[in-house]
Amino acid sequence: ETGVTQSPTHLIKTRGQQVTLRCSSQSGHNTVSWYQQALGQGPQFIFQYYREEENGRGNFPPRFSGLQFPNYSSELNVNALELDDSALYLCASSSPGLPETSTDTQYFGPGTRLTVL
Amino acid sequence: AQTVTQSQPEMSVQEAETVTLSCTYDTSENNYYLFWYKQPPSRQMILVIRQEAYKQQNATENRFSVNFQKAAKSFSLKISDSQLGDTAMYFCAFMKPPYDKIIFGKGTRLHILP
Numbered sequence: 001e002t003g004v005t006q007s008p009t010h011l012i013k014t015r016g017q018q019v020t021l022r023c024s025s026q027s028g029h030n031t032v033s034w035y036q037q038a039l040g041q042g043p044q045f046i047f048q049y050y051r052e053e054e055n056g057r058g059n060f061p062p063r064f065s066g067l068q069f070p071n072y073s074s075e076l077n078v079n080a081l082e083l084d085d086s087a088l089y090l091c092a093s094s095s096p097g098l099p100e101t102s103t104d105t106q107y108f109g110p111g112t113r114l115t116v117l
Numbered sequence: 118a119q120t121v122t123q124s125q126p127e128m129s130v131q132e133a134e135t136v137t138l139s140c141t142y143d144t145s146e147n148n149y150y151l152f153w154y155k156q157p158p159s160r161q162m163i164l165v166i167r168q169e170a171y172k173q174q175n176a177t178e179n180r181f182s183v184n185f186q187k188a189a190k191s192f193s194l195k196i197s198d199s200q201l202g203d204t205a206m207y208f209c210a211f212m213k214p215p216y217d218k219i220i221f222g223k224g225t226r227l228h229i230l231p
Contacts (some may be wrong), residue, residue, distance in 0.1 A: 033218060042121075042208050042221030055216055090162060096216055101198070104214050108162035109178070 004093050004109035007088070012115045014079050021076040021112045023091030030095050032074040033106055034066060037088040049074055050096075078114075088114045119144045121211050130146035130199055131230050137184075138194045138225050140209030146170075150212045151185065152219070153194045157205040165207070168192065196227075204229045 005024045013019050025032050031050045035043035045058035049068035063079040072093070078085055092106035120143045130136040142151070153165040168176045168185050175183050180200075184193045196203055209222040 031216065035219075042223050043219070044208075045218035045220070048216065048218060050216060056218055058218065088160060092162075092219075094212070104216075105150075105164060105167055106212070106219055107164065108154075110159075110161045113160075 002092060004107055006091050006109040006112050007086075008090075008112060009110070010113035010115070011022045012117060014117050015081055015083060016078045017081050018077065019081060019113070019114060021078075021089050022110055023074045023076070023093075025072045025091075025093030026107055028095060029093035029107075030072050031093060032072065033094070034069055034074070034076050034083075035090040035092065036060070037090055037111070039087070043090055046076070072079070081116045083116050088113050106113060119149075119211050119213070119220050121209050121220050121222040123209050123225050125225045126223070127226040127228070129228040129230055130198060132201060134199055135195065135197050136199055136227065138196075138207050138209075138227065140192045140194070140222060142190050142192060142209070142211050144190070144211065144213075146213050148214065150214055151183075151192045152210040152212065153181070153183070154208045154210055154221075155203075155205045156208065156224075157202075162182070162208075166194065199229045201229050201231060203227065 033048040034046040037043040047057040048055045052068045065077045068074045088111045090111045091109045094106045149170045151168045155163045180197045208223045208224045211220045
């Protein structure tokens, strides 16, 4: 069973640019959630995708957008980057099911560190 | 709206000691999950333990156990026989199943001293 993977590991962009982050979900999981973690803070929910549809969104502007593909991998796109977008971006995968299976627990990838200059 | 509060920003204990991390939460939901996640310097968020609110029995995973007090909305993590590898940021988290987002506390930085 493969875990959640994310790419790239880190990247540096300048203000105003656009960025795409990628996430491959754990085998058997059909739900991907994205979180932003600023330095020294807990992660904040950006949005969630379930079977290729957005299934909930946090308090983030529309320049944060996403996609989920038929193989359940996902992308996070951020347009018009701002300095405050500098953060660790975490992807988590899960699969809604019976509580006994614990598949609805979200398992996290290693994250992508984004620095905006 | 649900909130999660961790009142201990930082803690230090000697190796082999027992340490308890505190967490309180606020919700009007009856069915929910609570988690403790660990984030070491490598930054990978690792699930430590999970508790379903409908279960009265406290969850246990090896050296890790919780004290879940549903009426008091309290969810503490006890680490027994602490090890150097337990040094990390620990986040208490709440989720309403099955599809909802996770709400995290601000974290407790735990240092295990040799």
